[in-house]
Amino acid sequence: MNKPDYYTTKETAAILDKATATIHKYIRDGKLTPIEDHWGGHRGKLFKKEAVEKLKEELADDMPGMTMSESADYLKITRSILQSYLDEQLIPFQKQTWRNKSVTFIQRLDLDTFKTAYRDRLLDDRLKQRTFYDRKNKQAFYQRFSSPSINEARLIRYDSGKWGFFIPLTGLEIGYEEGIFKHELTSDYEVSFGKRTGTPGYAKISLPLHYSLTRKFIDVLYKQCAISNLYMEIHEDKQKLTIYMKDAVLTDTESAESIGHLLENNIEDGYITANHQHIRIESSEKNLSIHLPYEIKKKIKELADEQGTSMQVISSQIIENYFSQQNKEEIVTVPSENAGQNYSL
Structure with missing residues (x-):
């Protein structure tokens, strides 16, 4: 078998014009079956080209738009949140009979228009979801774990919703249960959900995912900031982590100046100031009190x-x-x- 005979998850999503989360749903539904990676070292799943092309033909069978699940995946929200948008008539939709079922269809162009017009609300609704945070176990994406046999492991979350661990030293990934029970990994610190602040706006920072200073910054962030004031988007295909956060001052920070330079070079919206111990992160939005009739x-x-x-x-x-x-x-x-x-x- 030749590796060129297969598509990665990212390539499959692009060919089918779907979100990667939808590809994982197709796997659960039995519409796609990943094959074992015989080459090793590949992160993610592989799919036979002929299977992907066949599914593409099936999906193109007069489908008049994106389904509710696909639209929710596209906006990175839950179906219930999407339904609230439809109930408020914020996004146009049509109900049609497709394959003997009543299905709600939404056009991608309408979703893109909504993303632009209601950017702040969409971000707030994503923030409430916090898919990067495991409420049950009170653990968060890229939180540091360690054990006598593994000096550093980072908690990661797959598009399928499952959790695992990334080992920076080797670049390998292991399953969550294997890390907890076989390697006895435990968290190096606790994360707190805390109380959300009322300051306006968010600072937006996009960082290289597997960079050592990024990991140090995540540790400081989790130790000093409440999860309720953070939102993260993980872009595995681009090896990038985008963080939205409320105003914060990180104190007594080791490598503060180096981390500050990293943040200054990667901030997309907001302001960063740093010295040898402290880092201040602020949104570009500020409160303005005015009296109106x-x-x-x-x-x-x-x-x-x-x-x-x-x-x-x-x-x-x-x-x-x-x-x-x-x-x-x-x-x-x-x-x-x-x-x-x-x-x-």
Whole structure:
């Protein structure tokens, strides 16, 4: 057998135009069967090309859109959250009979439009899910574990929902039960769910997944920040970890300056300041207190209710739109020999 005769999970998802989570669902449903990796060292599953192509033909059999499960996977939320969006008429959908069943279909373009228009709400709903956190065992993605035989192991979560361990020293992965019972791995520290803060916005940081400073930062984050103020997206295909977090000051941090430089180079939204011991992480959004007449407040609340968001978000949009329009229309008068002529910026 030749390895080119097979597709990886990522390649299969791209060919079928589905999320990787949907591929794992197809495995559970028996629509796809992964084969054993005879080459070793490959992370993830492999699928026969002919099986993937056959499933592609079956899925293309007049399917008029994405199903509820596929749409939820695409937005990285649960079906119940997606249903709430449909109930509020935030996303267009159609119910049709397909293969003798009544099925709800949603167009990808409508999902993309929703992602843009309701970015903050979608992020908040993802934050509430916290798939990177195991509530039952109070453990979190990339939390450090160790044992007498393994100096460092990192807890990882697969798209299928199962947990396992990554061993940085060897680059190998082992199952959760094997790590706990055979190697006697225990967590090096506890993580706390804690209480969510009311500060606006999130700092967004994307870090290289298997970088030693990333692991050090995760340890500091879990020790000093509540899980309720964090959200993580794991991009295995890009070997990247995206963290959304509320404002925080990390104190008495070993390698604070090195970690600070890493964060400064990888922050996508927000601000980082660091010295030899402390790291401050802040969202680019700040609170602004203003007094408004009752009628204006009432209109803002009506808009917020219509869009399924908060009055703060609506107020922010109004202010941003105002200054955006001002910048477009701003006129300056040049005091020179051309005085009296107006120029648009």
